[in-house]
Amino acid sequence: MKKQTLLTIANSTGLSVSTVSRVLSGKGEKYRISKATIEKVKIEALKSHYVPDLVAKGLRTKRTDIIGLVVPDIGNPFFASLSSIIIGDLKKLGYNVLLADSMESASEEAIALNMFVSRKVDGIIAVPVSKSPDLLENISKTVPVVLADRYFPDAGLPYFCTDNYAGSLMATNYLLEKGYKRILAVRGLNSVMPDKERVRGFLSACKSCNGKCVDYEIEGNMFSVRNGYDVTGKALSSAERPDAIFAFSSNILLGALMAVKEHGISVPDEIGLISFDNNGFFDYLNPAVTRIEQPLKEIGSGAVNLLNDMIRNGNKARDTVKKLIQPALVVRSSC
Amino acid sequence: MKKQTLLTIANSTGLSVSTVSRVLSGKGEKYRISKATIEKVKIEALKSHYVPDLVAKGLRTKRTDIIGLVVPDIGNPFFASLSSIIIGDLKKLGYNVLLADSMESASEEAIALNMFVSRKVDGIIAVPVSKSPDLLENISKTVPVVLADRYFPDAGLPYFCTDNYAGSLMATNYLLEKGYKRILAVRGLNSVMPDKERVRGFLSACKSCNGKCVDYEIEGNMFSVRNGYDVTGKALSSAERPDAIFAFSSNILLGALMAVKEHGISVPDEIGLISFDNNGFFDYLNPAVTRIEQPLKEIGSGAVNLLNDMIRNGNKARDTVKKLIQPALVVRSSC
DNA sequence: TATGGTTGCGCAATCGTTTGCATAAACAAT
DNA sequence: ATTGTTTATGCAAACGATTGCGCAACCATA
Numbered sequence: 001m002k003k004q005t006l007l008t009i010a011n012s013t014g015l016s017v018s019t020v021s022r023v024l025s026g027k028g029e030k031y032r033i034s035k036a037t038i039e040k041v042k043i044e045a046l047k048s049h050y051v052p053d054l055v056a057k058g059l060r061t062k063r064t065d066i067i068g069l070v071v072p073d074i075g076n077p078f079f080a081s082l083s084s085i086i087i088g089d090l091k092k093l094g095y096n097v098l099l100a101d102s103m104e105s106a107s108e109e110a111i112a113l114n115m116f117v118s119r120k121v122d123g124i125i126a127v128p129v130s131k132s133p134d135l136l137e138n139i140s141k142t143v144p145v146v147l148a149d150r151y152f153p154d155a156g157l158p159y160f161c162t163d164n165y166a167g168s169l170m171a172t173n174y175l176l177e178k179g180y181k182r183i184l185a186v187r188g189l190n191s192v193m194p195d196k197e198r199v200r201g202f203l204s205a206c207k208s209c210n211g212k213c214v215d216y217e218i219e220g221n222m223f224s225v226r227n228g229y230d231v232t233g234k235a236l237s238s239a240e241r242p243d244a245i246f247a248f249s250s251n252i253l254l255g256a257l258m259a260v261k262e263h264g265i266s267v268p269d270e271i272g273l274i275s276f277d278n279n280g281f282f283d284y285l286n287p288a289v290t291r292i293e294q295p296l297k298e299i300g301s302g303a304v305n306l307l308n309d310m311i312r313n314g315n316k317a318r319d320t321v322k323k324l325i326q327p328a329l330v331v332r333s334s335c
Numbered sequence: 336m337k338k339q340t341l342l343t344i345a346n347s348t349g350l351s352v353s354t355v356s357r358v359l360s361g362k363g364e365k366y367r368i369s370k371a372t373i374e375k376v377k378i379e380a381l382k383s384h385y386v387p388d389l390v391a392k393g394l395r396t397k398r399t400d401i402i403g404l405v406v407p408d409i410g411n412p413f414f415a416s417l418s419s420i421i422i423g424d425l426k427k428l429g430y431n432v433l434l435a436d437s438m439e440s441a442s443e444e445a446i447a448l449n450m451f452v453s454r455k456v457d458g459i460i461a462v463p464v465s466k467s468p469d470l471l472e473n474i475s476k477t478v479p480v481v482l483a484d485r486y487f488p489d490a491g492l493p494y495f496c497t498d499n500y501a502g503s504l505m506a507t508n509y510l511l512e513k514g515y516k517r518i519l520a521v522r523g524l525n526s527v528m529p530d531k532e533r534v535r536g537f538l539s540a541c542k543s544c545n546g547k548c549v550d551y552e553i554e555g556n557m558f559s560v561r562n563g564y565d566v567t568g569k570a571l572s573s574a575e576r577p578d579a580i581f582a583f584s585s586n587i588l589l590g591a592l593m594a595v596k597e598h599g600i601s602v603p604d605e606i607g608l609i610s611f612d613n614n615g616f617f618d619y620l621n622p623a624v625t626r627i628e629q630p631l632k633e634i635g636s637g638a639v640n641l642l643n644d645m646i647r648n649g650n651k652a653r654d655t656v657k658k659l660i661q662p663a664l665v666v667r668s669s670c
Numbered sequence: 671t672a673t674g675g676t677t678g679c680g681c682a683a684t685c686g687t688t689t690g691c692a693t694a695a696a697c698a699a700t
Numbered sequence: 701a702t703t704g705t706t707t708a709t710g711c712a713a714a715c716g717a718t719t720g721c722g723c724a725a726c727c728a729t730a
Contacts, residue, residue: 005716016680021718031719032678054453055393056716059685064390066433075419077412077615084410087436096450098401099434101422115431118389254619279616280412284589286621340686351710356688366689367708391686394715 004050013044020045024052058120067307068116068124070100070109077279078250078294079127082148085300086125093308095122104189106130113139123307131191133157144310148303150192151322158310158321160302164194164276167292167327168201171246171274174290176205178335180244180272181214186231186256188223188248195223198248198276215240220252228255236263244272244335250279253289272335288332295325339385348379355380359387393455402642403451403459405435405444412614413585413629414462417483420635421460428643430457439524441465448474458642466526468492479645483638485527486657493645493656495637499529499611502627502662503536506581506609509625511540513670515579515607516549521566521591522583523558530558533583533611550575555587563590571598579607579670585614588624607670623667630660 002008006024010017015037022031023041044050058064067090071079087097098121100112109129113136116124123144128136133155136145140157151159175183185202188195199218206216219231228247235242236259245260247253253275257267265271267287275282275291282289306321337343341359345352350372357366358376379385393399402425406414422432433456435447444464448471451459458479463471468490471480475492486494510518520537523530534553541551554566563582570577571594580595582588588610592602600606602622610617610626617624641656 006718007716017717018681018719019679021716022679025718027718032676034678037678051449051453053394053455053716054450055390055399055455056685057718058390059388059394059687059715060717060719062685073419074409074422075416077415080412080415081410084408084436087409087434088438091436096454097434099422099432101419101426103423114386115389118386119431120388120390254616257619281589281614281616281620284592284620341688342686352687353689353711354709356686357709360688362688367706369708372708388686391715392688394685394717395687395689397715 004045004048005053009041009044009048009050012048013040015041024050062120064120064122065095066098066119066121067095068098068100068112068119068121069126070102070112070116070124071127072102072104072129074099074101076251078277081280082127082296082300085297086148086304089301089304093304095308102129104129110135117143123311125303125307128152129192144307146303146307146310148299150194153193153322156320158306160299160306160321160323160325161194162294162299162327163324164197164327165201165204166324167276167294168198168246169205170201170327170329171276171292172202172205173209174329174331175244175246175272175274175335176209176212178244178272180335181212182240182242183213183216183244183246184232184235184242185216185218185220185246186228186248186252187218187220188227188252190221195248202246215242217242220248223249223251225251225255225258228252228257229259230255232256232259233262236260236265242271244274247273247275250275250277250282250291253282253291254279257285268333268335274335278330283332285334287334289334290332291330292327293330294327298325339380339383340388344376344379344383344385347383348375350376359385397455399455399457400430401433401454401456402430403433403435403447403454403456404461405437405447405451405459406462407437407439407464409434409436411586413612414484416615417462417631417635420632421483421639424636424639428639430643437464439464445470452478458646460638460642463487464527479642481638481642481645483634485529488528488657491655493641495634495641495656495658495660496529497629497634497662498659499532499662500536500539501659502611502629503533503581504540505536505662505664506611506627507537507540508544509664509666510579510581510607510609510670511544511547513579513607515670516547517575517577518548518551518579518581519567519570519577520551520553520555520581520583521563521587522553522555523562523587525556530583537581550577552577555583558584558586560586560590560593563587563592564594565590567591567594568597571595571600577606579609582608582610585610585612585617585626588617588626589614592620603668603670609670613665618667620669622669624669625667626665627662628665629662633660 006017006020009020020041023038028038073079102109106129125146127149133152137155147157147159149161151161206213220227245256247256267273275289278291278293341352341355344355355376358368358373363373408414437444441464460481462484468487472490482492482494484496486496541548555562580591582591602608610624613626613628
């Protein structure tokens with residue numbers, strides 16, 4: 001059971017490496033290799049358990065059929081679900097995936113991106129954590145790059161993302177219509193677009209509500225349970241406590257919920273809760289959580305298909321694709 | 336900004352490719368390259384933005400520093416968390432990760448494993464879904480393989496896994512001590528060891544309980560919310576309904592909880608619930624869920640470290656490492 | 671018997687590294 | 701002046717695949 005290569009097959013069939021290569025890569029007809037020869041080669045390949053060396057192939061062809069995917073935290077259900085969709089779609093198109101976890105660190109992300117380049121991936125899908133698009137833009141001159149979930153509005157990098165402004169508007173207006181008057185928004189990582197857009201939507205709704213909103217406030221700095229817990233806890237201890245909380249992520253919501261429970265405040269009567277993003281378990285909470293659900297499937301598949309286009313047809317899109325996809329309000333009973 | 340290779344650097348410095356290679360791969364001293372030359376090469380590499388071609392390097396050295404990781408469902412929080420640990424630990428050791436999602440399909444898994452071999456990964460970590468160890472054992476003759484979470488007890492494949500028998504025993508005994516007498520165990524995928532071992536633990540506890548247990552039953556066939564919901568629903572509608580449910584996974588528990596709620600039965604008074612495996616949100620449920628927590632960190636890190644050993648020191652372990660790690664009972668208020 | 675077209679395949683370069691084996695220059699020792 | 705040693709570097713093969721070009725053999729046509 002020695003290692004099998006094109007050469008070993010060539011030897012045992014009495015043919016040349018070229019011919020074997022052409023047969024095994026399906027180009028037999030194209031090169032007018034005879035039926036008999038094709039058969040002979042295929043049989044021998046099977047018998048000898050030949051496995052093509054994709055590393056060698058990659059070196060020669062300059063295509064690896066590998067896509068680099070970098071996300072801020074693969075343990076986070078949101079990114080796990082998104083990755084699941086992306087990986088599945090890529091597989092259907094014949095790509096494999098190098099996965100890197102930037103752990104919300106720009107320097108780790110940079111390492112991962114450079115690794116992708118060094119490994120000659122055919123394309124990159126990134127949920128960027130860096131504050132600057134510079135590295136990604138630079139890389140995108142060489143290899144196709146598509147962003148998902150997070151993005152840089154003014155950079156030349158295509159992206160697929162939830163319309164966070166619209167979603168935030170929707171959530172806030174829903175709270176106001178329900179009669180809540182003092183709303184606390186607990187925001188996440190201040191530097192990323194989704195967070196900024198959610199702030200914009202929230203403010204816009206609060207400011208143009210014809211007096212429905214008596215007071216509003218924005219606090220917080222991370223998409224974490226801890227942040228939700230801390231900010232909410234402080235607010236609940238203050239003189240004029242909010243009567244509704246808009247959590248900018250599902251983790252934030254869980255933290256907020258924890259604080260609310262500890263203060264013995266009842267949901268949704270004494271305080272309303274709404275979340276941006278679902279987490280798969282909100283329906284099992286008591287009360288089930290009303291939320292804005294993100295179009296994960298559209299984001300993931302959109303990014304994959306665009307990337308594939310860019311790889312196949314060259315980067316020749318007239319304009320950079322920048323897609324904001326509408327999220328949906330899913331009403332439950334937390335407000 | 337042309338593509339830079341060792342050759343381009345060799346030309347612009349007036350040195351040979353060999354020398355440049357040796358300097359840039361840190362073997363300068365070893366080959367007694369002069370300080371001056373080393374500096375010159377490094378400067379030029381920086382100036383020209385040289386990036387090593389890891390594909391070419393891989394072909395030449397037969398090492399890729401890539402590990403293949405295949406899991407049944409990366410969207411599942413359990414596998415996402417495990418993957419997060421594994422990927423993080425691998426990165427510290429200088430490995431990158433090709434991730435494949437077998438979607439609980441043995442044929443998809445086989446495709447992924449063969450892809451790993453073809454791509455010349457240095458090692459493989461698998462959470463296998465196949466019922467037979469044949470393919471994995473065969474592959475492990477060529478490239479180091481370590482299993483995590485799921486395993487084949489009699490195969491020559493090393494694994495790191497929760498002691499599911501002990502955990503199941505613990506959970507069941509806890510229910511019995513709490514006074515529950517009619518226990519329904521909702522099991523998952525019948526063909527995998529963790530499930531079988533949990534069954535064994537459950538039966539063992541029920542049978543040797545000195546009459547504490549009046550009735551017990553086992554049903555189910557998937558680690559899914561749906562399965563938990565269906566099995567529980569049916570049981571609750573039966574004449575002698577169970578007074579406690581032992582869910583063999585967190586997803587199953589959620590399904591069971593849903594059914595329990597729909598039947599208007601109160602937890603933990605009318606029915607007790609316990610789960611094998613945590614999901615990160617059990618503490619936010621009402622009541623919070625008592626569960627057996629799996630030692631994810633030990634499993635992930637253990638697998639990574641063993642694999643690294645096998646790669647570095649050759650497969651020369653005297654005996655195949657087979658580690659069952661003790662889980663922990665985390666008491667909350669669902670039973 | 672040239673001429674031309676078709677059929678079926680092989681030669682050899684190439685992708686970018688790494689590395690065993692020289693080797694040239696400089697110096698030291700005899 | 702010869703020999704030996706050390707220093708600093710280069711030559712060229714190798715990894716395993718792909719592919720442009722060439723060519724021999726065969727057949728048909730004129």
